[in-house]
Amino acid sequence: EAGVAQSPRYKIIEKRQSVAFWCNPISGHATLYWYQQILGQGPKLLIQFQNNGVVDDSQLPKDRFSAERLKGVDSTLKIQPAKLEDSAVYLCASSFGLRFPKSPQYFGPGTRLLVL
Amino acid sequence: SQQGEEDPQALSIQEGENATMNCSYKTSINNLQWYRQNSGRGLVHLILIRSNEREKHSGRLRVTLDTSKKSSSLLITASRAADTASYFCATDGIQGAQKLVFGQGTRLTINP
Numbered sequence: 001e002a003g004v005a006q007s008p009r010y011k012i013i014e015k016r017q018s019v020a021f022w023c024n025p026i027s028g029h030a031t032l033y034w035y036q037q038i039l040g041q042g043p044k045l046l047i048q049f050q051n052n053g054v055v056d057d058s059q060l061p062k063d064r065f066s067a068e069r070l071k072g073v074d075s076t077l078k079i080q081p082a083k084l085e086d087s088a089v090y091l092c093a094s095s096f097g098l099r100f101p102k103s104p105q106y107f108g109p110g111t112r113l114l115v116l
Numbered sequence: 117s118q119q120g121e122e123d124p125q126a127l128s129i130q131e132g133e134n135a136t137m138n139c140s141y142k143t144s145i146n147n148l149q150w151y152r153q154n155s156g157r158g159l160v161h162l163i164l165i166r167s168n169e170r171e172k173h174s175g176r177l178r179v180t181l182d183t184s185k186k187s188s189s190l191l192i193t194a195s196r197a198a199d200t201a202s203y204f205c206a207t208d209g210i211q212g213a214q215k216l217v218f219g220q221g222t223r224l225t226i227n228p
Contacts, residue, residue, distance in 0.1 A: 031214065042120070042204050042218030043159070056215055091159065098214055104149065104161035105216065 002026065004108035006092050012114045018080040021111045025073070025094030031055075032069055033105060034077050035091040043091055049075065050098055082115045089113070120205040120219025128225040135192045137222040139205030140185075146208045148181055149216065150190050154201035162190075162203075192224075200226045 005024040013019050025032050031050050035043035046065065048055040051072035060067065064083070069075040079086055089110040096103040123138045139148070150162045165172045165181045165188065172179045178191040192199055202223050206216040 040220070042206075042220050044218070045215060048213070048215060055213060093159075095214060101146065101208075101214065102164055102166070103214070104164060105214075106161070107151075107159035109158045 004092055004094055004106055006090075006108035006111055008111055009109065010112050010114075012116065013082055014116050015084055016081040018078065019082055019113060020076050020078045021090050021092075021113075023075045023077070023092030023108060025075070025092070026106055028096070029094035029106070030072070030097030031095045032075050033093040033095075034067055034075070035093065037089045037091055037110070039088070046077070055098075079113075082113075084115050087113055087115045120207055120217065122203070122205060122219045122222040124222060125220070126223040126225070128227060129195060131195060131197055131226050131228050133195055135195050135199070135224055135226075137190045137203050137224070139188045139190070139219055141188075141205075141207050141219075142186065143207075143209065145183075148179075148188050149206045149208065150177075150179060150188075151204045151206060151218075152201045153204065153221070159204075195224075195226045197226050197228055200224060 007022050033048050034046045037043040046060045047057040047067045049069040052069050067077045089112050091110045092108045093105040095105045120139050120141050147166045149164045151159050153159045163174050165179050176193045181188045202221040204218050204221045206218045
């Protein structure tokens with residue numbers, strides 16, 4: 001079974017530039033998550049989708065971050081403009097959906113972002 | 117803010133020994149999950165324990181949950197070099213939205 005795919009794996013940009021990350025969840029998974037993981041910390045949820053609708057984006061810095069999940073499958077996360085403190089690993093995860101409360105989340109390999 | 121707090125932050129043991137990691141949390145939960153993260157495989161789900169369960173086993177893993185103390189522990193028996201990784205507890209709030217809140221993790225090193 002194919003896992004969660006993410007690209008790119010690494011990205012280096014200068015502050016105030018824009019960057020976009022892409023995620024392809026496991027086929028059939030209704031729920032998709034984006035997390036930010038700063039070095040030495042646990043992942044922090046940025047946004048949660050159920051199909052193509054947003055379930056929770058309370059911790060997404062909406063002045064610079066945006067995310068969409070076109071047709072309820074792939075998702076993109078964008079940062080515009082980037083700040084130094086956005087340097088982190090951005091993880092995408094998916095699960096079967098809210099009707100399956102014991103479903104674990106399956107994580108992709110992450111995109112490591114460095115903002116200079 | 118992160119809900120779970122793992123203890124210790126770092127743990128180094130000899131291969132074959134048992135490793136115990138603890139997690140404390142602040143609010144009521146629907147379930148608690150443990151994940152492992154290493155550079156090779158990213159974050160991997162290990163085990164889920166529901167709020168009405170007290171203990172759960174999976175292979176060499178044993179998880180306990182004490183909701184009265186808002187704490188959980190993960191025991192890895194007969195540790196192997198491949199167990200070297202960071203271990204995170206994550207809580208799923210009682211609202212059942214499957215929104216996980218992760219702790220800061222325990223960095224486990226198994227010495228050969």
